Structures are given as structure tokens and as C-alpha cells.
Amino acid sequence: MSLHVEEAKTPGRAPRMTVSIGIAVCFCIMAVVVICALFGSSVAPDSPFTQRLEVGDIPPSAAFLAGTDLLGRDVLSRVIYGAWTALVGPIVVAVGGWTIATVLGLMAGYLGGWVDSAIMRWVDFMLALPAPLIAIVVVGVVGGGYWTAVMVLIILFTAPDTRIVRSAVLEQRPRPYIDAARALGISKTRILFVHILPNVLPLILAYVVLDFAFALVNLAGLSFLGLGVEPGTPDWGRMLFENRTILFTNPVALLLPAAMVILTAVSMNLIGDWLFERLTR
Amino acid sequence: MSGRSPAAPLLAVRNLAISAAGSAITTGTNFEIGRGETVAIVGESGSGKSLTAKAIARLLPQGVTATGSILYDGIDLMNQPERDMRAVRGRRLSMMLQDPFTMLNPLMKSGLHIAEVLRGRPEFRGRAALKAEVAHRLGEVGITDPDVAERMPFQLSGGMSQRVALAAALANDPELLIADEPSTALDVTTQAEIIKLLKRVQQARGMSLILITHNLRLAFSTCDRIYVLYAGSLLEVGTARAVEEDPFHPYTLGLLLSEPPVDKRVPKLIAIRGKVPRADTVMGRCTFADRCDWAKDECRAATPPLAELAPGRLTACIRRPEIAPEMRALRGAALDHAAPTPQPESATQPIVRASAVVKDFAGRQGRVVQALKGVTIEIEPGESVGLVGESGSGKTTLGRTLVGLETPTRGKIEIAGIDASDFAAMSGSDRAATRRTIQMVFQDPYSTLNPRHSVRRSLSEAIGTIGRFNASEVDARVAELLREVGLPEDYAGRRPSSLSGGERQRVAIARALSVNPKILVCDEPVSALDVSVQAQILNLFKRLQQELGLSYLFITHDLAVVRQVAQRIYVLYLGEVVEYGSAEEVIARPQHPYTRRLIDSIPR
Numbered sequence: 001m002s003l004h005v006e007e008a009k010t011p012g013r014a015p016r017m018t019v020s021i022g023i024a025v026c027f028c029i030m031a032v033v034v035i036c037a038l039f040g041s042s043v044a045p046d047s048p049f050t051q052r053l054e055v056g057d058i059p060p061s062a063a064f065l066a067g068t069d070l071l072g073r074d075v076l077s078r079v080i081y082g083a084w085t086a087l088v089g090p091i092v093v094a095v096g097g098w099t100i101a102t103v104l105g106l107m108a109g110y111l112g113g114w115v116d117s118a119i120m121r122w123v124d125f126m127l128a129l130p131a132p133l134i135a136i137v138v139v140g141v142v143g144g145g146y147w148t149a150v151m152v153l154i155i156l157f158t159a160p161d162t163r164i165v166r167s168a169v170l171e172q173r174p175r176p177y178i179d180a181a182r183a184l185g186i187s188k189t190r191i192l193f194v195h196i197l198p199n200v201l202p203l204i205l206a207y208v209v210l211d212f213a214f215a216l217v218n219l220a221g222l223s224f225l226g227l228g229v230e231p232g233t234p235d236w237g238r239m240l241f242e243n244r245t246i247l248f249t250n251p252v253a254l255l256l257p258a259a260m261v262i263l264t265a266v267s268m269n270l271i272g273d274w275l276f277e278r279l280t281r
Numbered sequence: 282m283s284g285r286s287p288a289a290p291l292l293a294v295r296n297l298a299i300s301a302a303g304s305a306i307t308t309g310t311n312f313e314i315g316r317g318e319t320v321a322i323v324g325e326s327g328s329g330k331s332l333t334a335k336a337i338a339r340l341l342p343q344g345v346t347a348t349g350s351i352l353y354d355g356i357d358l359m360n361q362p363e364r365d366m367r368a369v370r371g372r373r374l375s376m377m378l379q380d381p382f383t384m385l386n387p388l389m390k391s392g393l394h395i396a397e398v399l400r401g402r403p404e405f406r407g408r409a410a411l412k413a414e415v416a417h418r419l420g421e422v423g424i425t426d427p428d429v430a431e432r433m434p435f436q437l438s439g440g441m442s443q444r445v446a447l448a449a450a451l452a453n454d455p456e457l458l459i460a461d462e463p464s465t466a467l468d469v470t471t472q473a474e475i476i477k478l479l480k481r482v483q484q485a486r487g488m489s490l491i492l493i494t495h496n497l498r499l500a501f502s503t504c505d506r507i508y509v510l511y512a513g514s515l516l517e518v519g520t521a522r523a524v525e526e527d528p529f530h531p532y533t534l535g536l537l538l539s540e541p542p543v544d545k546r547v548p549k550l551i552a553i554r555g556k557v558p559r560a561d562t563v564m565g566r567c568t569f570a571d572r573c574d575w576a577k578d579e580c581r582a583a584t585p586p587l588a589e590l591a592p593g594r595l596t597a598c599i600r601r602p603e604i605a606p607e608m609r610a611l612r613g614a615a616l617d618h619a620a621p622t623p624q625p626e627s628a629t630q631p632i633v634r635a636s637a638v639v640k641d642f643a644g645r646q647g648r649v650v651q652a653l654k655g656v657t658i659e660i661e662p663g664e665s666v667g668l669v670g671e672s673g674s675g676k677t678t679l680g681r682t683l684v685g686l687e688t689p690t691r692g693k694i695e696i697a698g699i700d701a702s703d704f705a706a707m708s709g710s711d712r713a714a715t716r717r718t719i720q721m722v723f724q725d726p727y728s729t730l731n732p733r734h735s736v737r738r739s740l741s742e743a744i745g746t747i748g749r750f751n752a753s754e755v756d757a758r759v760a761e762l763l764r765e766v767g768l769p770e771d772y773a774g775r776r777p778s779s780l781s782g783g784e785r786q787r788v789a790i791a792r793a794l795s796v797n798p799k800i801l802v803c804d805e806p807v808s809a810l811d812v813s814v815q816a817q818i819l820n821l822f823k824r825l826q827q828e829l830g831l832s833y834l835f836i837t838h839d840l841a842v843v844r845q846v847a848q849r850i851y852v853l854y855l856g857e858v859v860e861y862g863s864a865e866e867v868i869a870r871p872q873h874p875y876t877r878r879l880i881d882s883i884p885r
Contacts, residue, residue: 176723177731180792183684184746185716194742198733 023274026267033264036083044077048234057246057253067250069243075253079260081234085223086216086264089150093215094208096150097157102204104158105165106192110173119162126159135218139227146229149222153215164207168200202279209272213265220261236261291316291457291489292337292374297349299332299341299513304561306332307513309349311587314457319483319490321500321521323536324510325811327557330493333510334459337491338376339366354456371398375455379462381442385434391445392430395419398452422448423478440471444478451482457489465495468671469838473882476503495812497536501525502884506593509533512568513560515587518595527609529596532569534608538615539816543841543868543883545619549823550845551611552816556781567597572813575604630698632800632832633660633683633719638692640678652678654856655692660800665826665833667847667864669840669879675856676836680802683834684721685712697799717747720793724805726785730777736763736788737773743795762791765828767821783814787821794825800832807842819845840879844868852876 019027036043045065052072060067066076108119135152142148172178173196181191222228223237231238236257243253290313299306307329314320324330336347339358351358353373361369370376378384385394392415399405405414415430422444434442443463450458460479464472480503483490494500500507501521509517509530517530528534535553555572563571567585570576577600585599598604637655644650652675660666670676681687683694685704694702697718699711707715723729730739740762741755750758760770766787777785786806793801803822807815823846825831837843843850843864850867852860852875860873871877 176725176729179681179686179723180721180729180789181731181742182686183716183721184743184792184796185713186742186746195731195734199731 026270029267033083036080037087040081044080046074046077048078048081057250059250066252069253078234082236085235089219090212090215093153094211096154098208100158101161104162109166109169123159123162131156172196172199206276213268293352295350299347301345310515312508314489317487319504320506321492321504322508323500325557328510329513330510334461371453374457375450377450377460377463380466381439384446394449395452418448439467459491461493470878470882498884514568516597530598531573539813541841541845548620550816553813631659632662634695636693638689641690663830665847667843667850668836670853674853676853680804680836717796719800720798721802722806726782729789736775743792747796766791802834804836
């Protein structure tokens, strides 16, 4: 018996990764931040800790491109070294928060029943808390600075993220390919991690990037309040706090770290949006 | 406008070419419709039929552009400013769309959809007059219950929504109604009612009607003239009767032959090979040449013109005069051919026995919805059983219950002698054995495969559920499965996104076959496919049954489909089996009124 074979045509079109100029600029900014964070010691013109009390705070000059702060430390070098805390904390928050959220969201969405209820009631409780206030109180009372702040943010971020994963899972669960896997007797764990997870992962990846931006702003805010890094550490948020008194003698010492926070956060936001559109379409 | 001669067509479309992002969707189509005439534009998915309709009303989606001329009663619609188009839409020509559930605004009462249109007319000023007119309009589409005007769209059934949408489309008394697949999303019996209503309204008003459909039979039974559209170009034009009696184009013939007949079983459907191409890939030649058995080099040399071979009979087939006798002979052979329905030797023990199965679902506000009210069915080994019913009849629930995707509330299910009423309560080995016995094929080809897994991965995972194999054994089995369902072996490396609907359904069948099951539960496996592809898949099911001795439970709303594959039929209505018997018996001499309605609703 002859059977007609459908003609092969239009091989699956991979999502085209077209990059607009705006997104290209965002990637460049992030590349600069990453290079500063990883190779700060070779990039920076000076040590961020060398104090020159006799110099004091001076505006930008040939010797100090961004001027110096109250203790005579080179502002540019401090901004370059500050990229480290601006990058590491937010990455840990975004990746950590989403890892927990993914596991919880997959379980809540796929298993349903009491597991779903328990997880979602916890989420509701967490969402009822005023997140920034909680962070301030916990870090203030417990102490521990930067890494305590990172841990608190992970827990605070997990709640809304769990909701997003759960709803994405609920969208996949009734699809026939899940039913087909169930009818074949494939285990729940395998369905969750081999079948559902790859289909919700693009969405998660896009949100991880967005959460990075939120975490950066939050951590910088806590540092500004003196609840983040140790005094003396080069950190953009901390620099805002330390240099607010020299706004009129060396405005660059304040504006440069502020600009870096804004540029990095906006870049990551735009990259996140761009990824979201590419990956979830 | 009344001064115009009645012979001039109401709508004349010339060289309408639609394109999106530089690639052609239709290439220079010409058609016209007279006053009071009904015309069908018939085409499969990707033919450009819906966009043609939208182009006439100048409602093309963003990024899609049209060139050519559209003359409506002397008005050039193509160059009409948008503001003037608004006066044309609704008043002069009106549209009715496919999906009744998204066509009405979910926040507006159904009566308001009609009142909204009527409000602009001075004769219905005032609340009372408006209300009376809405009631009158609903009456015209067969809704006599005045409460319906006060209901929200979600409280209406599909057929009811479609009636309200029709009343709204007619509210400004258009001279031309364009109905785009108005019945496709509805149940079979409702489909027939809507089409009958459409025809009645058209005749009562003397209105012109363009029916856009993929269903050739429906077009024949409702329309005066037929335009056959394929991959963006017109292939055949003629009166419904002439086209039905003697189609001029091989594609039209192929469509007619691949439609499964309801009144008899044929040994093998004559399927058109291949799949519908994208219009821009077949430009500058006969668009159908790649799938045509009569195609020669001359067909691929240039775009064949739509030539008039007889008065009002046009075809784009340049070889028609030569091949006419062959085409007629093929048609004649297909019409005569009937195969006896094979009967399985009355077997020992049924492979599936479901007795008094009840399935309750929790409905809104703690109410219980009974999807199955004590259903008993039996399937013999090697037998193919049809389960027919409309949406809400519980047919899908029954199928899912048999493969263990749902657990029945009460009742007993036995599969190959094992009690499979509750998969969760079975012993591990029994459950595994049952899953090797019974597998399922789902309706929607687009989500039946994991979009992130290659064909090889989907199949090898299924193969892995029945034992441990090394990589070369798995590869060999994957290749064998692909061969079995008629796909080339190199498809193993593909992702679902690069497969057509028919190909995906073949992979899904291969996946179900990978555990060597004895019975397949097929839930509307062909209803989402184009007619020409549907026949290929039905042939595949038939061949697999002969080669592998499979049993089927074929769940469908389509009696013609079931006639081709099933030996026995169960008719399910509101969760109960209302009739069962051999396929011939049930279709030839239906006993239950619902079965009779089902058979009457097939367009003839």
C-alpha cells in the first residue's frame, strides 16, 4: 500500500535574534559593568581605599578623572570596584529567588490540591507584608549587612515569582502532550522537570533578568540607608550616602554612582523586556 | 443605485492581490456576485479565503495590504476613505465571523449588540421602539424568548451566540452578507440549523450572500455558484450543480474524493498527497502542480490562466481538455466503490469492558455536573468502535477515563481482563500492563507534542517506558515507528514547529504505537486537519488496523469519518448511550431522535 508522504517544507524557523540599537547599547553598558566587576583591579586607575586626607574632596582633574571624595579617595576607582557588589548581590537574589520560585511554582501548579493551597497561602502572606520595610527591619535588627540583605530579598522576591511560575504551569498542564505523557505512565517528577519546565523556562529566564534590576535598586537603597555593605566598601548605594555632603564641591562623586545604578537597572530592564518578547512568543 | 441595470453585479472584485511583509497571500483573484445571489468561496487553511473576505470590507489586519479593485454597486471600495467605509460596512455589506464565543463583547448584553447598530437609525428612536425592534430582529433569527436580549454572551450557547451575531450583522439591513465559516465552531446539529437559518434569511430578504467555507458539500447545498480558492489563487468557478457533477480542476476533484462519504464505507479514501503550500512558494506556476497526478512541465512553466471552458465554468487547469475523461473515470470508480464493513470474528472476551461508568465533576457553587451517567460499552479485540456525540455529551471524558487520565466516580472498567477502574489503586505491574494495552491519540495536532522536544526525544521517551534499550535499539525503533506512520526516518531530528498538522498527528500516532498497544483511543484525531490531509490520516488508521490488528475507540462528531473506520457505533447524548449497533444499521436506520438529527444535519 502506498502512502503519500507530506512534503517537507519550511524547517522550523528559529526565533530571529534581531537587536535594535537601543538593546545593543544596553548590552554594551552591561558588558562594561561586568568587566569592571571581574577585572576591577586592572581596570581601575587607583586603589579605591587609598586615602589622601591632605587632598580632600576635589572636582575632576587630569589626575583624578572623577575627582575625589571627602577622604581623598579616587571616585572613579571606587565606582569601578563598586560594580562587584552591584552585580553579585542582584545575581544571587534573582537566580536564588527564581530557583526556589520555580520549584514551588511547579509543585503548586502541577500537583494542585493541598500542596497548591499551602504554597499559595504562604505566597499570599508574603505579599501582604510591606517588602522594603521588612528588609529594613530585618537587616537593621539581625545585622550582617550586605549578605543578610541579599537573603531577605531572595525570600521576599520568591513569593510573587512563585505565582508567575504557577500560572505558567497551569497553562501547560491541560495540554495534550502532558496527557500523552501521563497515559504512557511517565512519572510526575519527569513530567514536571522534563516536560513542563522547558516550556516555562523562557518566561522564567526573562523574569530573572527583570528581577536583577529590582534587586540592584533595592540593595543600593539599603546600602544608602547604611544597612548594606560595611562602611568603607566601594558600593554605589553606599557612595550616594557618603558623598551626599560634597554635592557642591565634587558633584561627580554623587552623580556617577547614581548614574551607574540607573543605567544598569534600566539596561537590565530593557534586556529583560527584549528577552521576554523573544522567548515567550 | 436603483437606476443601475439589474444585470450588473452587486460586487465585482478584480485582481485582488493580498500580501503581508512582501510575501503574497493571494494573487490577483477575480470574482463577482449578483443581487440576491449566494456564492461560496471554498478553500482549505492557507488558501487566503478569510483575508479575501476581510479585504472586501477593508478590515485587513495591520501589516497586510491589498491591491486591485473592489467595485461595490459602482462604489470603488478600494479607494474609499476610511470615514466613508464606515457608512458602507453594516449598511451595504456586513460580516459574520467564525467563532461565536469571541465575536460578541463579553461585557454587553446580547440585545445591546443589536440595539447598538439600530440606534443610528431615526425610525427606532426611543427606548420602547428600540426594544421592540430588537425583539423583532431576534425573532427573525429564530430567537422567540424575549429574555435572551437581557442575557450576557457567556450565558448563551454557541448556536444562540451565532444567532445573536447574525441579527447584529443584519441590523442595518445590508444588501450583502459575508459569512466566514459561520458554522464551523458549532456542533453538527447546530451547524445545520445555522446554515438553514442563513439561507432562509437570505431568501426572505433577497440579500446577496458570500459563504466562506472549507466544506465543499456545505457550499454545494447552500450556494448558487462556487469559487474554489487554493494557495491564494482561484482554481475553479462554476455553478454549484455543475461543479458537483463534473469538477474541472484536479484539486476540486481531489477535495470531493477525499471527503469521506457517510452512506458507504470505501476501502481506501483517495487522498491528495502532500500538504497545502504557502502561496508565496508556488508563485508563477500552477499552485496545485506539486500535488497533482496529472501535472506536467507545462503546468510549472507559468501561472495557468483561469480559462472559460463552458459558459460560467472556469478552470485554471490547462490540461483539462486532455484529462477530462480520466478525471470522470476516477470519479465514477470512486462513486461506485463500496467495501463491506469487515466484521471481527465474534471473539472470546472483549478487550475493553466499561460497565455503568459514572463520572461527576465539581461544578460551580458546589453543584455536581454529571458528565457520564452510567455508560456501558464493550470493544472486541481487533474491532473498531465509533463513539459519536456532540460537545458536552461526555465522549471525551469516557475516552480519558479508559486510559486512566480520569478516575470514574462509580462503575467498573476492565481492560484486557485487568480491573482498570482506578489507575492509582492498581498494582504497579497491572498499571504498566494496562498502559501498554491502551493508548490515546489527541485532537489538537499543535499541542499534542511537547514543543521543546524533537520527534526522536518524544518517541524514545515513550519507548523507554516499556523497558531498557541501548541507543542503537532505540534509534532503530524510532525509525521503524516513523516508517509505520508514513514519515521519512530523518524526521526524527525535527521539532514539532517544523511539522505540518498532519505530520504532527502522524508523530502522535507513532508515539502511541511505541508501546505496542492493542487498542487506541482516538479523540477527534482528524477534525483539526484540512480535508485533503484528513483522508491521508484516515487511510493510515485503516492500514494500521490491518497490519497491527489494532482496536480503536474512535471519538468523533463526524458520522462520515466514523463510517469509514468503525464497525460498530455508540451514540452518546448528555452522558448516556442512546443507541448502539453496527455502523451500517445505525446510519441507515437510526432509532433515537438524536441520532436521526445527527444524520439529517449532514449537508446533502
